[in-house]
Amino acid sequence: VCLGPAVAPQPIAKMPVRQSRLAVGRRSTLALCACVFSCIASSTLRSVLSAAFTSGSAKAAARTPSVASRAASRASAAPASVGRLGHGMAPFNTAASPGMKNALQQLRGLSAIVPDEFSLEQYEEFGSSLAFVSSRTILEALESESWPRMGDLVEEAQGNEECAVDWDLEEAPNCFEESLFVLVGRDLLAHPGGAFGTVSTELPASALTSPAAAVASAGRMMAMYRDLGVAADRVLFRVPANYWGLRAVAALSKAGFASHVTHVYSLAQAALAKEAGAFAVQVYVGRIERTGAGDGITLARQIYRVLKDGHDDNKKVPLVVAASLSSLEDVSALAGADYLLVPPRLLRELRDSPGGEFVAATPETGIRGPSSDKEEDPPIPSGFLLSFEEFEAAMPNFAKQLLASGVERYLQQATALHELLTRAKEYM
Numbered sequence: 001v002c003l004g005p006a007v008a009p010q011p012i013a014k015m016p017v018r019q020s021r022l023a024v025g026r027r028s029t030l031a032l033c034a035c036v037f038s039c040i041a042s043s044t045l046r047s048v049l050s051a052a053f054t055s056g057s058a059k060a061a062a063r064t065p066s067v068a069s070r071a072a073s074r075a076s077a078a079p080a081s082v083g084r085l086g087h088g089m090a091p092f093n094t095a096a097s098p099g100m101k102n103a104l105q106q107l108r109g110l111s112a113i114v115p116d117e118f119s120l121e122q123y124e125e126f127g128s129s130l131a132f133v134s135s136r137t138i139l140e141a142l143e144s145e146s147w148p149r150m151g152d153l154v155e156e157a158q159g160n161e162e163c164a165v166d167w168d169l170e171e172a173p174n175c176f177e178e179s180l181f182v183l184v185g186r187d188l189l190a191h192p193g194g195a196f197g198t199v200s201t202e203l204p205a206s207a208l209t210s211p212a213a214a215v216a217s218a219g220r221m222m223a224m225y226r227d228l229g230v231a232a233d234r235v236l237f238r239v240p241a242n243y244w245g246l247r248a249v250a251a252l253s254k255a256g257f258a259s260h261v262t263h264v265y266s267l268a269q270a271a272l273a274k275e276a277g278a279f280a281v282q283v284y285v286g287r288i289e290r291t292g293a294g295d296g297i298t299l300a301r302q303i304y305r306v307l308k309d310g311h312d313d314n315k316k317v318p319l320v321v322a323a324s325l326s327s328l329e330d331v332s333a334l335a336g337a338d339y340l341l342v343p344p345r346l347l348r349e350l351r352d353s354p355g356g357e358f359v360a361a362t363p364e365t366g367i368r369g370p371s372s373d374k375e376e377d378p379p380i381p382s383g384f385l386l387s388f389e390e391f392e393a394a395m396p397n398f399a400k401q402l403l404a405s406g407v408e409r410y411l412q413q414a415t416a417l418h419e420l421l422t423r424a425k426e427y428m
Helices: 017-025 028-054 103-108 120-126 135-144 150-158 161-166 175-190 205-209 211-227 243-254 267-276 285-290 296-308 328-333 344-351 388-393 397-427
Strands: 112-115 130-133 198-202 235-240 259-264 280-284 319-323 339-342
Touching (some): 103 112, 103 344, 112 120, 120 344, 135 397, 150 175, 150 397, 205 243, 211 235, 243 267, 267 280, 280 285, 285 296, 296 328, 328 344
Parallel strands (some): 235 259, 259 280
């Protein structure tokens, strides 16, 4: 009755989103009916999104169970100083606040702590200055229904008129994914329980086909962020550290975009990320250790030295993000890294432990501690590698395998989200 022939000659569900909105808008007397339709459509869309997961959408990769750590032979303390920040972002607190009562409070004086799990409840419980937006986090939020607004954000992204009108979808095939990433990032930055200062936003997989495509994608997303009132210095672009990703990072840096380089499993990747102008470099300690062929703590310390020591004062110093931590010993051994991504179970243990039990601030321990009594830092590649073969040759075998599997998961998750949004758009 609300959407009769006088307003729209065809059923509104079959009309393009923008056209249907204009049709409804021509009859102010139907405003209430349009509102009722919108409520029903939003509810139905959430049902469609939920059903999409049971009809074949790929689920986010499960975390691999942890194994015994090598932490018994490592020092369990950390330095008090942290590398400076760049890109105009405010530094986190690097001094212990008076009256500390537990190990988590003490650790916060050495590193910025981020719950290693995408959950608004975890963010609210522990706080975080850094938020993440990726295909994986959105898929997990939709599947678990832990974020009630996610269905509404999907609908809002699908109705983005800039994607449909202002930009050529042949040149920007993932524009609607970009729009969704930005909307989720905006909501995270505005969430009162998180106190986020920065959001790391994934570049769609298709944007890594060339440096020019990466810059174009980042430009579209940054324009969307600005339209939503988010300052540029609160946004990082998340890029995997494979051969093509590092070239995208170099192009992003030249264009003035800050990048967060992920899937780093070797010193060569970190050194190349620094040379490309990366803002942050993320190393995965537990994944490396679970291979049985690498020492994640040693590598993280080597990366910290390479990125922080002997730097040019005219260049910004990349931040070190230590992730995939399996034990309190891992956390203590890397205290002093710019960011520590810590599982919530370990954060609760730290919160329930007295201060000083796991973390002590000395220059010889923590992230600045010695790599090993027997190992020396491997040679660092000089100059930005020019060929894929040189890039592969610079990494140990376990790092190449971890990188390949990590990028494969990234592509699978990106494909799953693209297919889900395509189904949702067909419905709308």
